[in-house]
Amino acid sequence: MSHVALASPPPAGPPLSGDALVSLRGIGKSFNNGTVALSGLNLDIHDGEFLSLLGPSGCGKSTVLRLIAKLAAPSGGTIDMRGDAELGFVFQEPTLMPWSSVFNNVYLPLRVRGVSRAEAKPRVEEALEQVGLSAFAHSYPRELSGGMKMRVSIARALVMRPALLLMDEPFAALDEITRTRLNDDLIRLQAKLRSTIVFVTHSVYESVYLSSRIVVMAARPGRVVADITIDEPQPRGEDFRLCAFYAERCRETSAALSAAMGANDVRLD
Amino acid sequence: MNRLLEIALPSAVFLCALLGWEFIVWWEAIPPYVLPAPSRILYTLYTDWGTLFGSLLVTVRITFEALFTAIVGGVALALLFAQSRLVERAFFPFAVALQVTPIVAIAPLLLIYLSSSTAVLTCAFLVAFFPILSNTALGLASADHNLVDLFELYRASKWQQLIWLRLPAALPYFLGGVRIGGGLALIGAIVAEIAAGSAGAGSGLAFRIVESGFLLNIPRMFAALTLISVAGILIYLFFAALSNVLLRRWHDSARSREG
Numbered sequence: 001m002s003h004v005a006l007a008s009p010p011p012a013g014p015p016l017s018g019d020a021l022v023s024l025r026g027i028g029k030s031f032n033n034g035t036v037a038l039s040g041l042n043l044d045i046h047d048g049e050f051l052s053l054l055g056p057s058g059c060g061k062s063t064v065l066r067l068i069a070k071l072a073a074p075s076g077g078t079i080d081m082r083g084d085a086e087l088g089f090v091f092q093e094p095t096l097m098p099w100s101s102v103f104n105n106v107y108l109p110l111r112v113r114g115v116s117r118a119e120a121k122p123r124v125e126e127a128l129e130q131v132g133l134s135a136f137a138h139s140y141p142r143e144l145s146g147g148m149k150m151r152v153s154i155a156r157a158l159v160m161r162p163a164l165l166l167m168d169e170p171f172a173a174l175d176e177i178t179r180t181r182l183n184d185d186l187i188r189l190q191a192k193l194r195s196t197i198v199f200v201t202h203s204v205y206e207s208v209y210l211s212s213r214i215v216v217m218a219a220r221p222g223r224v225v226a227d228i229t230i231d232e233p234q235p236r237g238e239d240f241r242l243c244a245f246y247a248e249r250c251r252e253t254s255a256a257l258s259a260a261m262g263a264n265d266v267r268l269d
Numbered sequence: 270m271n272r273l274l275e276i277a278l279p280s281a282v283f284l285c286a287l288l289g290w291e292f293i294v295w296w297e298a299i300p301p302y303v304l305p306a307p308s309r310i311l312y313t314l315y316t317d318w319g320t321l322f323g324s325l326l327v328t329v330r331i332t333f334e335a336l337f338t339a340i341v342g343g344v345a346l347a348l349l350f351a352q353s354r355l356v357e358r359a360f361f362p363f364a365v366a367l368q369v370t371p372i373v374a375i376a377p378l379l380l381i382y383l384s385s386s387t388a389v390l391t392c393a394f395l396v397a398f399f400p401i402l403s404n405t406a407l408g409l410a411s412a413d414h415n416l417v418d419l420f421e422l423y424r425a426s427k428w429q430q431l432i433w434l435r436l437p438a439a440l441p442y443f444l445g446g447v448r449i450g451g452g453l454a455l456i457g458a459i460v461a462e463i464a465a466g467s468a469g470a471g472s473g474l475a476f477r478i479v480e481s482g483f484l485l486n487i488p489r490m491f492a493a494l495t496l497i498s499v500a501g502i503l504i505y506l507f508f509a510a511l512s513n514v515l516l517r518r519w520h521d522s523a524r525s526r527e528g
Contacts, residue, residue: 071418089422095415098519099437108433112425140518160423 020044021082021164021196022068028076029063029222037063039221041077045164045198050190050234052199052207052214054253056261060222061200065089065166068198081164088157088165092172094149096141096156102128103137106156120159127159128152130189147178154186158193165197171206183210184237191235204257208249209241216253218260226256305488310495313488321477321489325496328458328473332504335393336454340447342394343401351409351435368399372457376464385465389473392461397450404446408439441520444512451504459497474500 027041037060045051045068053061066072067079069089096105104111106127110120128134131151141149150170157165171179187210190197201207207214208230216226230249232240240246287307293299294306301309314321346364350357372392379388412435420430462475474493481489516522 066418069418069422071421087422089419091415091419093415095413095419097416097434097437099440100519108419109423111433112420112423112429142519142521 019046020080021047021085023080024064024067024077025080026077027064027067027074027079029060029067029072030075036221038067038074039223041223043215043224045196047196048194048212050197050199050210050212052201052211053217054201054204054207054214054257055217055222056219056257057202058222059217059219059260061217062168063222065168065198065200068164069166085163086160088160088162090150090153090157090165090167090170092169094141094146094153096149096152098141100140101137102133102139102141102144102152105141105152106159108156109160123159124155127155130158130192131155131185145178146174147182150174150182151185154189158189161193162195165195167197167199169200169202172201172203179206186210187235204250204253208246208253209236214253216256216260225260228253228256302485302487305491309488310491313492314495317489317492321474321492321496324472324474324477324493325500328455328462328475328497329500331390331393331458331473332451332454332500335390335458336397336447336451338390338394339397339401339450339454343398343446343450344405344443346402347405347409347439348431350406351431357406364399364402367395372396372460373464376461379461380465389458389461389465392464393454393457396457397454400449400453401443401446404442404449405439408442409435411442412438441512441516441522444508444515448505448508448512451508452501455497455501455504 022043022045024041024043027038027043028036029038030036041060041064043064053064055061063072067074068081069087097108100108103124106124107117107120110123111117125134125137128137131154133148133151133155136144136148136152141152144152153170171182174182183206186197199207199210211230212234214226214228214230215224216228217223218225228249232245291306291308294304305313346360350360372395375395376388376392379391382388383391416434416438417430420434425433458473459475462473463479465476466479474497477493478490481487481493512522
């Protein structure tokens with residue numbers, strides 16, 4: 001049912017698969033202060049995947065997202081993206097413009113591309129409906145709860161109908177109840193939109209629940225140490241959390257994560 | 270209830286202070302050319318209203334002209350600073366040097382080089398300019414870096430980033446600068462007029478104070494002083510209200526706390 005593979009050592013990376021949406025080869029990234037964030041990282045992202053990047057803090061998982069989004073340039077290696085795939089980015093914080101209404105926040109990506117307000121209106125309304133915030137188009141961010149702000153942030157990413165949605169620990173700052181609801185909503189959305197999602201998290205349970213594939217990373221330098229497939233059809237629901245298969249995958253993923261941390265002699269007491 | 274107390278309490282304390290002043294002047298029989306009672310000041314305001322009000326208009330007009338020039342100059346320079354750190358490095362020392370040199374010390378020099386009305390305006394401009402420049406520059410640089418990333422991701426032009434991100438993000442800082450600059454412009458105008466003294470053909474409130482001093486007309490000095498204070502308070506309240514209207518919907522500084 002599942003498949004666990006330890007990634008091959010960096011220099012002899014897996015061959016480039018032609019059907020990947022994004023393909024990272026031998027990626028290295030070091031910062032000006034000498035920190036090596038990533039070294040020899042190989043990763044293929046396929047269409048329709050829900051890929052979680054899981055790892056301890058400092059393993060460079062957020063850096064991978066920034067590199068894919070071209071918000072940073074790699075120090076070495078190549079990133080190939082098929083065509084000019086539209087990207088969406090969701091940050092850990094909602095990152096809304098507090099001076100703009102919910103509508104204008106979601107309208108922003110289209111506005112930047114020169115789409116008129118009248119033309120954009122149905123698309124903005126559709127995006128707001130997808131996250132269940134149709135009634136709040138004219139509210140301002142500070143009038144919303146943390147979970148609702150995050151929904152606006154997701155709607156803003158969806159309004160461009162992205163082929164690839166990059167999410168950087170989007171629910172980490174939310175309470176457990178809100179996070180569970182947003183997890184379920186995200187599963188439902190992906191099943192409907194069939195978009196590819198790369199999701200950065202440090203929660204084993206969240207990643208197993210959401211993902212079709214989990215890539216476990218280790219730190220210093222950041223690299224891929226395990227690639228786990230979760231063979232359970234989407235959409236998943238509450239009963240998935242209760243089944244033995246889920247528990248088994250969580251155990252497996254935890255073990256891979258522990259191994260990744262052990263590689264750095266990090267001990268959790 | 271709470272709100273009523275918020276207004277009533279300071280008003281009551283202020284009134285008590287005035288009554289105390291009135292009482293002491295009456296009890297000790299202090300002559301008005303030493304210390305006029307509040308009632309005497311009020312009476313002078315009434316009798317000399319024509320002269321004083323005319324002077325008030327002159328001073329307020331200079332203040333607003335200086336403030337307007339400072340806003341245009343300060344924002345323009347802040348925008349220039351935001352374009353390149355090199356420009357900021359090159360010009361910021363000048364702005365700081367102007368700011369830390371006391372205006373009283375510059376005024377006599379300006380009065381030699383410029384006509385007295387231009388000199389007064391320049392002094393008021395110089396003191397109002399710096400807080401507006403430094404606040405606006407800080408505001409332009411303090412846009413949420415994740416939002417900056419988002420604008421980059423969607424390949425927004427520099428212009429779009431300025432209009433939709435940096436300017437709105439700078440607005441609360443700018444308004445704070447204007448609130449400080451408004452009060453300082455008034456002080457700058459007064460200081461320059463005093464420095465100009467009898468040499469100035471000016472007829473602003475500070476000139477009235479100098480003139481009344483020569484004539485030992487102490488009640489009128491107090492009356493002019495009262496008008497300056499009131500003008501300063503009104504200018505501050507005006508910009509506080511403006512800032513509240515502009516930021517009410519989104520900024521924490523204008524938030525009324527519930528509960």
